[in-house]
Amino acid sequence: MRPAIRPATADDLPAVAALDEVCFGAEAWSTVSWAAEFDRLSEDRLLLVADEGDIVGYVVLLVPPVELDVVELLRIAVAPAGRRTGIGGQLMTAALAGCAGRTVLLEVAAGNESARGLYRAFGFAEISRRRGYYAGGEDAVIMRWREER
Numbered sequence: 001m002r003p004a005i006r007p008a009t010a011d012d013l014p015a016v017a018a019l020d021e022v023c024f025g026a027e028a029w030s031t032v033s034w035a036a037e038f039d040r041l042s043e044d045r046l047l048l049v050a051d052e053g054d055i056v057g058y059v060v061l062l063v064p065p066v067e068l069d070v071v072e073l074l075r076i077a078v079a080p081a082g083r084r085t086g087i088g089g090q091l092m093t094a095a096l097a098g099c100a101g102r103t104v105l106l107e108v109a110a111g112n113e114s115a116r117g118l119y120r121a122f123g124f125a126e127i128s129r130r131r132g133y134y135a136g137g138e139d140a141v142i143m144r145w146r147e148e149r
Contacts (some may be wrong), residue, residue: 003050003087005094008058013038015055016047023077048094056082059091063098071099073106076115083114092122096145103146110139119143 008016017034029037037045037060044064050057057078063071073095078087096104106124108115124143133140 003052003056003082003090005048005050005090008038008041008047008049010038012047012049012055016049016058019055019058019077019079020075022079029075046095046098048091050078050082050087050091057087057091059095061095061099061104067102071102071104073104088118089121092118096122096147099145100147103144105142105144107133107140107142109134110141116141116143119145123147 013034017029017031020034021028037047041047044062046059046061046063048059049055058076059073060075061071061073076088076091076095078085078091104124106119107130108119110116110129122145124145126141127144128142130140130142132138
């Protein structure tokens with residue numbers, strides 16, 4: 001069964017925060033941070049969830065209202081049991097669907113080859129690095145996507 005990709009609602013906050021904890025551990029966003037993201041859904045945030053009866057994935061985008069401004073892919077995660085099943089691709093497809101003609105930026109740990117492979121498959125290209133950005137000295141890779149209308 002393919003999950004439904006849909007906009008998040010306030011009712012999804014506990015499940016998204018719990019999934020973030022599972023996926024990111026010590027690097028997970030706090031419940032307060034997640035509440036702030038949900039509060040901004042009607043302003044400049046797009047939060048989509050993959051729903052199979054339970055939330056099995058999510059993606060968060062900062063989408064400024066001015067079309068010339070850069071969109072930022074802030075976070076994407078898929079539950080461990082749902083990885084390599086296409087859920088991440090479904091989330092990326094849905095997230096990028098409304099970004100035609102805009103530039104989308106993201107950062108990812110240099111050693112996160114599975115995420116970098118997903119991003120490359122969607123046309124993201126490395127444009128820069130932040131040396132030693134993450135704990136332990138790992139580089140952050142900055143990637144860009146732009147699809148013309």
